[in-house]
Amino acid sequence: MxxxxxxxxxxxxxxxxxxxxxxxxxxxxxxxxxxxxxxxxxxxxxxxxxxxxxxxxxxxxxxxxxxxxxxxxxxxxxxxxxxxxxxxxxxxxxxxxxxxxxxxxxxxxxxxxxxxxxxxxxxxxxxxxxxxxxxxxxxxxxxxxxxxxxxxxxxxxxxxxxxxxxxxxxxxxxxxxxxxxxxxxxxxxxxxxxxxxxxxxxxxxxxxxxxxxxxALKESALSHLEFHFAAEVSADEFSSLPGVREVTAEGTVVRCTVSGSVDAVVKAAALHEVLDLVSHEPSLEQVFLAYYTGESGDAG
Amino acid sequence: MLANVFLKTLRDQRRSLMWWGIGLVALTSLTMAFYPAFSDAPDFDEIFEQMPEALTKMFAGEFTDLTSPEGFLNSQLFFFVVPLMFVIFAVLAGSAAIAGEEGAGTLSLLLTSTTPRWRVVVEKFGAVAVATLALALFLWLGLAAGAVAVDMDISLLGLAAASLSTALLAVAFGAFALALGCITGARGLSAGAASAVAIAAYFLNALAPLSDALTPLQKLSPFYYFIGADPLTNGLNALHAGVLLALTAAALGVAVLAFERRDLHG
CATH class of the missing domain: 3.40.50.300 (P-loop containing nucleotide triphosphate hydrolases)
Incomplete structure (x- = not known):
């Protein structure tokens, strides 16, 4: 072409x-x-x-x-x-x-x-x-x-x-x-x-x-997932899953930042009773962040 | 009226042209209504001569013979008021042509619609020139009608020559304002700077004869080439008209060259 x-x-x-x-x-x-x-x-x-x-x-x-x-x-x-x-x-x-x-x-x-x-x-x-x-x-x-x-x-x-x-x-x-x-x-x-x-x-x-x-851009993009569970869940259950960059747990609410596919995180969460799931689109600044921190794989 | 840049620019000026035309006809007919009073009273000439020379020069130049038709029209209309109106009209139109559209932001689309920049400038200048000539036609018609109404013994050809000379002067300043707009992209600046130069040029032409040292400088003023050879009495002076046309061409050349080179604002 x-x-x-x-x-x-x-x-x-x-x-x-x-x-x-x-x-x-x-x-x-x-x-x-x-x-x-x-x-x-x-x-x-x-x-x-x-x-x-x-x-x-x-x-x-x-x-x-x-x-x-x-x-x-x-x-x-x-x-x-x-x-x-x-x-x-x-x-x-x-x-x-x-x-x-x-x-x-x-x-x-x-x-x-x-x-x-x-x-x-x-x-x-x-x-x-x-x-x-x-x-x-x-x-x-x-x-x-x-x-x-x-x-x-x-x-x-x-x-x-x-x-x-x-x-x-x-x-x-x-x-x-x-x-x-x-x-x-x-x-x-x-x-x-x-x-x-x-x-x-x-x-x-x-x-x-x-x-x-x-x-490729989608794969390297970060997504933010927020799970509201019926009972308390430990952050440790998510922290070692593939793609997970950051996890915080506050009582029954767990917040994850995931790069690429969210599949593993969603499946892990599904082991518990999920009351609500909120997903945020990654902002442009977060896409940039993924590049500048260099953890997003094949940048460039 | 939307076939090309030239016609579109004329279309944009049609309302303004109409009001300026009405104003001009009102001014000329009102002024000429006073002519019988002047011509019946030769004392006016004496009164005029007793006024300070600087004052008469400032607004009437050498035209101190108020009771003759030519002297009356030159001193009351052609020396000061009429060129003032024409120059303002042309300067406003010239500064609006490129810089006005640039400020409004519409130039981005106009300049990406396959018309080369030089042609946009030339067509817009053409519209300003034609509108100014149309205004001169209004002026001539107004004067001719007035002359008939007050039974003034004046040549219609002389009136045409003086009207045309006024238009040539105004177009030169319009082209100057256009060039400033093409260089700076700022409409207000272009209109203001062109007006300031026009005012300075006016006073240079009017007052330079008062001082022997300044007299040669009079020929630097475009106003000298507009009225210095008295086109109302003598017809259009080819050399003087040529100087005004050359100034216009030079300004248009600068406008095109500057506009071809520079970044569009906004």
């Missing part, structure tokens, strides 16, 4: 600490790539470099084997982009805004646009300035998808969307993937990336920490 996005030593200095440092990254054709990191890590900077909105201090970005700077308009013709800080023309209606964008691109299949609006339940007849954040977001998504681009670059695409629309977006992205098109999306939410992406790059403080298959 050929590389759709190629970043080599991509570096952007801003005055102080922000920016990105020496980023190497390849996204293959047909891949859904997740770019994961906390706010301010450099996700948006990277995307704006790829879209030629800002220029690198060092290194290069290539898209479709074209130079991101020199061939920007050629790349844009084949790319759909949704910025993280979405700003649309508030005085235009959704239809006017999208017609304008379509005209700039030399025309699009308008029936397809209407189909997208229907699927996302988006009223295009109202002035954009009167829409809620979620509805503005939908217009932004349609704008990115309307010319059926080979590459979709979405900066935090689901923030502000209600769960129903999020699901519809996931379905749309599935279709994009099924058609062999490429998606590069950024997020600070681990489960979102896990459910959408094939491969994930984790960025922190401007540096790429690791690139992994989503499956």
């Amino acid at each position: 050929s590389a759709v996005i190629q970043l080599e030593g991509l570096t952007k200095h801003y005055g102080s600490a922000r920016g990105i440092v020496d980023l190497d990254l390849e996204v293959s054709e047909g891949e859904v790539f997740g770019f994961l990191g906390p706010n301010g890590a450099g996700k948006t900077t990277t995307i704006r470099l790829i879209m030629d909105l800002i220029r690198p201090s060092e290194g290069t970005a290539r898209v479709f084997s074209l130079d991101a700077r020199r061939d920007a308009t050629l790349i844009q013709a084949r790319t759909g982009y949704m910025p993280g800080e979405l700003a649309l023309y508030g005085g235009l209606t959704g239809i006017e805004m999208l017609k304008y964008a379509a005209n700039l691109r030399g025309g699009v299949d308008w029936a397809f646009v209407e189909g997208l609006a229907e699927r996302l339940d988006c009223d295009l007849s109202r002035p954009i300035g009167t829409l809620s954040t979620g509805n503005k977001h939908k217009v932004g998504l349609i704008h990115a998808l309307m010319h059926r681009p080979e590459l979709l670059i979405l900066d935090e695409p689901t923030s502000g969307l209600d769960p129903i629309v999020q699901r519809e977006l996931h379905r749309l992205l599935e279709e994009v993937r099924a058609e062999g098109r490429t998606v590069f999306l950024s997020s600070h939410i681990l489960p979102e990336v896990e459910s959408l992406c094939d491969r994930v790059g984790i960025i922190r403080e401007g540096r790429l920490v690791t690139i992994q298959q989503v499956e």
Whole structure:
């Protein structure tokens, strides 16, 4: 498979600490790539470099084997982009805004646009300035998808969307993937990336920490289980099980931090009467922690 | 009106253009309503001549012949009020063109929609220029109607030349504001700095003749090339108009080069 996005030593200095440092990254054709990191890590900077909105201090970005700077308009013709800080023309209606964008691109299949609006339940007849954040977001998504681009670059695409629309977006992205098109999306939410992406790059403080298959990421992720037993249970019963990183017992409540599969812990707990089981999604910081403490196996 | 960046920018200006046009027509008709009073009273010229020279120069330049149609229009409209309005209009439009959209955040999508940056700048400049010329048309129509109403003996061609000269001056400052916006990305800064330069240029042109040492500096002011050759009386001076066009082209060139190079804000 050929590389759709190629970043080599991509570096952007801003005055102080922000920016990105020496980023190497390849996204293959047909891949859904997740770019994961906390706010301010450099996700948006990277995307704006790829879209030629800002220029690198060092290194290069290539898209479709074209130079991101020199061939920007050629790349844009084949790319759909949704910025993280979405700003649309508030005085235009959704239809006017999208017609304008379509005209700039030399025309699009308008029936397809209407189909997208229907699927996302988006009223295009109202002035954009009167829409809620979620509805503005939908217009932004349609704008990115309307010319059926080979590459979709979405900066935090689901923030502000209600769960129903999020699901519809996931379905749309599935279709994009099924058609062999490429998606590069950024997020600070681990489960979102896990459910959408094939491969994930984790960025922190401007540096790429690791690139992994989503499956591997899940395996190395920490989960927190909290068992409420009918009677007191000793922490010792869990502490030596595979994957267990930490156990505390307080009366009838046992809390475990487990890396990878929780199978052994759940089976051990099942020997007792379990009144309740609470499981927490690992936060992004905990995923990072798993890397920095180096106990998560094959990091990198 | 949404076919391209040029038309979209004109569309954005349509309301503002309408109000400025109404204001301009109101100003010119109100001013011209006073013309019969002036022309019937030659004493006005004497009163005017007795005023301190610095004061008359400041707001009327060399145009102290209030009772002739040309002198009246030049001193009461073309020297100060009309160019002031035009320059403000063009500076606001020029600073809004790139820096305004950048501040609003919509430039991110516009610049990733396959239109190259240089073309976005050129089309937006085109819209500012056309809007300013449209304003000049309003001005000319207002003056022509006024001249007929108060039975003023003035050449319609002269009025057209003076209106066009005003537009050329304003477009030059509009292009300057556009260039500042392209360099800095800051709308308020661009509008403010361009206005400050325009005010300084105005006073340089108006007051430099008061001092022998400063007189040569008058030719550094774009206002000199707008009114110095009295287009109302003599028609458009090709050389002076050429200087204003050259200034505009230079500012547009700087705007494009600066904008091609820099990082977008936001």
